[in-house]
Amino acid sequence: MLDSKIPSGSIESKWTQRKFENKLVNPANRRKHTVLVVGTGLAGASAAASLAEQGYKVKVFTYHESPRRAHSIAAQGGINAAKNYQNDGDSIQRLFYDTIKGGDYRAREANVYRLAEVSVNIIDQCVAQGVPFAREYGGTLTNRSFGGTQVSRTFYAKGQTGQQLLIGAYSSLMRQVGEKTIELFSRHEMLDLIMSDGKARGIVTRNLVNGEITTHTGDAVLLCTGGYSNVFFLSTNAKASNATAAWRAYKRGAYMANPCFTQIHPTCIPVSGDHQSKLTLMSESLRNDGRVWVPKKEGDNRSPDKIAEDERDYYLERIYPAFGNLVPRDVASRAAKRMCDEGRGVGKSKLAVYLDFQESIQRMGEGKVREKYGNLFQMYEKITDENPYKVPMRIFPAVHYVMGGLWIDYNLMSNIPGLFVLGEANFSDHGANRLGASALMQGLADGYFVAPYSVGNYLGSEKLSPIKSDSDAVKSTSQAVQERLETFKKVKGNQSAETLHRKLGKIMWDKCGMARNEKGLKEAITQIKSLKDEFWNTLWVPQDDKCLSSEIEKAGRVADFIELGEVMCLDALERKESCGGHFREEMQTPEGETLRDDDNFSHVAAWEFTGDKPKLHKEPLKFEHAHIAQRNYK
Amino acid sequence: MKLHLKIWRQNGPSAPGNFKDYEMDHVSADMSFLEMLDVLNVTLVKKGETPIEFDHDCREGICGSCALMINGNAHGPDTGTATCQLHMRRFKENDTIVIEPWRAKAFPVIKDLATDRTAFDRIMAAGGYISVNTGNAPEANSNLVGKDTSERAMDAAACIGCGACVAACKNSSAMLFVSAKVSHLAQLPQGAPERAKRVRGMVTQMDQEGFGNCSNTGACEAACPKEIKLENITRLNREMVRAAFTE
Numbered sequence: 001m002l003d004s005k006i007p008s009g010s011i012e013s014k015w016t017q018r019k020f021e022n023k024l025v026n027p028a029n030r031r032k033h034t035v036l037v038v039g040t041g042l043a044g045a046s047a048a049a050s051l052a053e054q055g056y057k058v059k060v061f062t063y064h065e066s067p068r069r070a071h072s073i074a075a076q077g078g079i080n081a082a083k084n085y086q087n088d089g090d091s092i093q094r095l096f097y098d099t100i101k102g103g104d105y106r107a108r109e110a111n112v113y114r115l116a117e118v119s120v121n122i123i124d125q126c127v128a129q130g131v132p133f134a135r136e137y138g139g140t141l142t143n144r145s146f147g148g149t150q151v152s153r154t155f156y157a158k159g160q161t162g163q164q165l166l167i168g169a170y171s172s173l174m175r176q177v178g179e180k181t182i183e184l185f186s187r188h189e190m191l192d193l194i195m196s197d198g199k200a201r202g203i204v205t206r207n208l209v210n211g212e213i214t215t216h217t218g219d220a221v222l223l224c225t226g227g228y229s230n231v232f233f234l235s236t237n238a239k240a241s242n243a244t245a246a247w248r249a250y251k252r253g254a255y256m257a258n259p260c261f262t263q264i265h266p267t268c269i270p271v272s273g274d275h276q277s278k279l280t281l282m283s284e285s286l287r288n289d290g291r292v293w294v295p296k297k298e299g300d301n302r303s304p305d306k307i308a309e310d311e312r313d314y315y316l317e318r319i320y321p322a323f324g325n326l327v328p329r330d331v332a333s334r335a336a337k338r339m340c341d342e343g344r345g346v347g348k349s350k351l352a353v354y355l356d357f358q359e360s361i362q363r364m365g366e367g368k369v370r371e372k373y374g375n376l377f378q379m380y381e382k383i384t385d386e387n388p389y390k391v392p393m394r395i396f397p398a399v400h401y402v403m404g405g406l407w408i409d410y411n412l413m414s415n416i417p418g419l420f421v422l423g424e425a426n427f428s429d430h431g432a433n434r435l436g437a438s439a440l441m442q443g444l445a446d447g448y449f450v451a452p453y454s455v456g457n458y459l460g461s462e463k464l465s466p467i468k469s470d471s472d473a474v475k476s477t478s479q480a481v482q483e484r485l486e487t488f489k490k491v492k493g494n495q496s497a498e499t500l501h502r503k504l505g506k507i508m509w510d511k512c513g514m515a516r517n518e519k520g521l522k523e524a525i526t527q528i529k530s531l532k533d534e535f536w537n538t539l540w541v542p543q544d545d546k547c548l549s550s551e552i553e554k555a556g557r558v559a560d561f562i563e564l565g566e567v568m569c570l571d572a573l574e575r576k577e578s579c580g581g582h583f584r585e586e587m588q589t590p591e592g593e594t595l596r597d598d599d600n601f602s603h604v605a606a607w608e609f610t611g612d613k614p615k616l617h618k619e620p621l622k623f624e625h626a627h628i629a630q631r632n633y634k
Numbered sequence: 635m636k637l638h639l640k641i642w643r644q645n646g647p648s649a650p651g652n653f654k655d656y657e658m659d660h661v662s663a664d665m666s667f668l669e670m671l672d673v674l675n676v677t678l679v680k681k682g683e684t685p686i687e688f689d690h691d692c693r694e695g696i697c698g699s700c701a702l703m704i705n706g707n708a709h710g711p712d713t714g715t716a717t718c719q720l721h722m723r724r725f726k727e728n729d730t731i732v733i734e735p736w737r738a739k740a741f742p743v744i745k746d747l748a749t750d751r752t753a754f755d756r757i758m759a760a761g762g763y764i765s766v767n768t769g770n771a772p773e774a775n776s777n778l779v780g781k782d783t784s785e786r787a788m789d790a791a792a793c794i795g796c797g798a799c800v801a802a803c804k805n806s807s808a809m810l811f812v813s814a815k816v817s818h819l820a821q822l823p824q825g826a827p828e829r830a831k832r833v834r835g836m837v838t839q840m841d842q843e844g845f846g847n848c849s850n851t852g853a854c855e856a857a858c859p860k861e862i863k864l865e866n867i868t869r870l871n872r873e874m875v876r877a878a879f880t881e
Contacts, residue, residue, distance in 0.1 A: 046768070071692060137780070139779050139781070186752060
C-alpha cells in the first residue's frame with residue numbers, strides 16, 4: 001500500500017541511481033509548468049529559488065509579511081555537514097549512522113543516507129551565497145560539536161545560524177522575484193488544497209490584509225510549512241507557526257506520519273507565569289561549555305553559589321560519562337525531568353536545572369565565552385534579569401520541534417501525486433528524535449538538492465491535463481474555505497482562540513508531553529473531544545473578516561490544532577513502545593531509559609483521514625546498513 | 635503594576651487613525667511588552683471589542699516582525715532590544731505608555747500598529763544577493779576569508795530588517811538597512827563580482843520606494859535592535875563612489 005519508492009542498489013549508490021532514472025523536463029518546456037511553493041523557511045525559499053533557476057514558473061506563498069520572517073530564522077546553534085574539516089574521523093557514513101542512532105532507529109535509512117551525502121553541498125552553496133560562517137584565522141571554516149555525536153561537524157554563524165542561512169536562501173528567492181521568475185504572495189495563508197483527478201493541482205489562500213479568498217492552480221504543490229509544536233501552545237516555535245496547511249492536506253487524503261514524535265529540547269528558559277506566551281530556547285551549543293547540575297540534596301533552597309562543589313550532582317556527566325553534557329536532546333530532557341521529579345529542581349517553580357559556565361569562564365576567560373555565546377547570554381539576561389556570567393542559567397525542557405509530519409516517499413512526494421512535502425513538515429529523516437543542527441541541514445537538503453530533481457521527475461513523467469480556474473474542483477474547494485470562515489463567525493461566543501489554545505496546550509503537555517501512558521492518553525482524547533465542543537460553542541471572532549484580523553487567523557489554526565492533538569494522542573497510544581522523544585512510561589529500562597519494541601513497532605505509522613476514526617497504515621522500516629541496537633550514550 | 639496606555643487605532647490603510655486610552659492593572663514585571671498587549675487583547679475579546687493588531691512572531695528578537703514606537707522610541711527605551719524582548723520591569727507603577735506604529739511614507743499602516751514593510755523586500759530583489767544558482771558553488775574552503783573580515787561581514791549581516799532605523803530617522807531614510815546588506819556582501823570575496831551593480835540597484839530602488847536621505851544624525855544606529863553600526867553607511871557611500879568609477 002505505502003510505496004516508499006526507495007531505489008535499488010547499495011546505499012551509497014541509491015541517490016545517484018535515482019538521479020539517473022529521473023525523467024527530465026526540457027529547459028524550454030519548464031516555463032510551461034507552474035509550481036506552487038507554500039512557506040518560505042529554509043525548505044521553501046531554497047526549493048522555490050532552485051526551481052525558478054531551472055526555469056519553472058514558481059508562485060510562492062507566505063503568511064508572513066516578508067519571506068525572511070519564517071521561523072527557520074530563529075535557529076541558533078548550527079548546521080551539520082560531513083565535511084570532516086576537523087580531521088576527527090567524520091564521514092558521510094558516520095553522519096548517517098549518528099542520525100539513524102540519534103533517531104532511535106525509527107527513520108528511513110535511504111533518506112538519511114542521502115541527507116548525509118548532500119550535506120557537504122549545502123555548505124558549499126551557502127558559503128557561495130555569502131553566509132558568514134565562523135572561520136579560523138587562516139581563513140578556513142571552523143566547526144563546533146553538538147549533542148549525540150563525537151565529532152565536530154557543526155558549522156555556525158555566531159548564535160544566528162538559522163538567520164544567516166535563511167537570509168542566504170531568501171536572497172536567492174528575492175533575486176528570482178526581481179527576475180520575475182517567481183511571483184511572491186506575502187501575507188497569504190493557504191487554507192486548502194485543490195485536488196483534481198486525484199492529484200494536487202492548487203491551493204486556496206486568504207489574503208490576510210483584505211480577507212480576499214483566491215485560488216491558485218498549478219502542476220505541483222510543495223508544502224514547506226514547518227512543524228506543529230504549537231499544538232502544545234507553549235513551545236519555542238514562533239507564535240504564528242501552525243499545522244493548517246499540512247492539516248488541510250491531511251483532510252484531503254495525505255497521510256500524517258508518526259504525529260506523536262515530538263522533540264522536547266532540554267535547554268529552554270523556564271516558564272515565569274500565566275501570561276507566558278511562548279518559550280525561548282537556549283542553543284544546544286551551550287552544552288559544549290556549560291555543565292548541567294542540580295543539588296544532591298532534595299529541596300535544597302540555597303542560592304547556587306552557596307552550594308559547594310561536592311554538594312552538586314552533575315548528573316549528565318555522572319550517568320553518561322562517554323557523552324556527558326552532550327547526550328541527545330531526548331535523553332537530556334528526560335534526565336532533567338527525573339531530577340525535578342525527585343525534588344531536586346531549582347528556582348522558584350522547582351521546574352528547572354542549572355546550566356553553569358563557571359568552569360568554562362575560569363578555563364578560557366570571560367572574553368572567549370562572550371565571543372562564542374554573547375548573544376545567547378544577552379538574550380537570557382533580557383528575559384530573566386539574571387547575569388549568566390555570574391549566576392548559572394536556569395533551564396527546563398520545552399517543546400521545540402516535531403519529527404512527525406506528512407508521509408512522503410523517497411522523492412519527497414506524499415501519497416497524493418503532485419503534493420511534495422519538504423523540511424520539518426515531512427516526517428522522514430529524524431526518526432523518533434532529531435539531533436541538534438540537523439533541522440537546518442534537512443530543510444536545505446530537501447529544498448536545494450532533492451526537490452528540484454524530484455519535482456522535475458514528476459512533471460516529466462506525468463501527463464497533466466490543464467486545470468481551469470472555473471472547474472468544479474477549484475470552485476468547490478474555494479467555497480468550502482468560505483463556508484468554514486463563516487462558521488467561525490456564527491459561533492459568537494466570548495472566548496478568544498488563544499484562550500482555547502492554552503487549554504489544548506495544557507492537555508497536550510500534561511498527557512502527551514515528555515512522558516506518556518495509556519491512562520493519560522485516553523483521558524487526553526476525551527478531554528480534547530470536549531474541548532472541540534467548547535471551541536465550537538464559545539469561540540469569538542470579529543464579524544469583519546475583510547481586514548487584517550489575527551483572531552480569524554488564529555481561530556482556523558486552533559481548530560486544526562485541536563483535531564491534530566487528538567490524532568497525536570491516538571498515535572502515542574497505539575505506539576506501545578518507547579523510542580526517542582516518545583516515552584511511554586510502561587516501556588522503560590530499569591534505569592529509566594527508553595525501551596524499544598523492534599518486533600512490533602519498527603514501522604512508520606501513517607494515519608489516513610476517514611471522517612471518523614483515522615485509519616492506520618504501516619510502512620515497515622528495514623535496517624540493512626546501520627547496526628540496530630539499544631542506544632547507549634554511557 | 636497599574637499602567638495607562640495610549641494606543642494608535644486605525645482601521646485600514648486609508649482610514650483615519652487616533653489614539654485610544656486603555657487602563658491596565660496587575661501587570662507583572664516578568665511579562666514581556668507583547669505579553670502585556672496579549673493580556674489586553676484577551677480582555678478586549680471578552681468585551682466583544684476588536685483586539686489591537688500588531689506584528690510579532692518569533693518573540694526572540696530575530697524575525698524582525700515586531701515594530702512598535704514606544705513613548706517615541708523605536709522598540710522602546712532599551713538599547714539593542716527588539717520590542718518582543720522588552721520586559722515590563724522596565725516600567726513603573728502608574729506610567730503612561732504611548733504606543734504607535736512605525737511612521738514612514740514607505741511603510742504604510744495596514745491596521746492599528748501593523749505596517750507594510752515590503753519595500754525592504756523590493757530593495758533586496760534589486761540586488762541584495764550574490765548570483766549563484768544552486769549547484770554552481772565551489773568547494774567551501776576554496777575561498778579563504780580572514781576571520782576579521784568574516785566577522786565584520788557577520789556583524790553587518792545581523793540586520794533583522796525590522797525597519798526601526800527608518801522609524802527613528804527624521805528623514806525616514808533606509809540607509810542603515812541598505813548599507814548593512816551592501817557591507818555584508820561587499821566585504822566578502824564571493825560578493826566582489828557584483829559589487830557595483832548591487833549597490834547601484836539597491837540604492838535606486840531605495841529612492842524609488844520613497845525613503846528619505848541620510849543626514850548623519852545617527853538616530854538609526856541608536857534605535858537598531860541589532861546594533862548595526864553607522865560605519866556601514868560610510869561603507870555604502872564609499873561603494874557608491876567606487877561604483878561610479880566602475881562600468
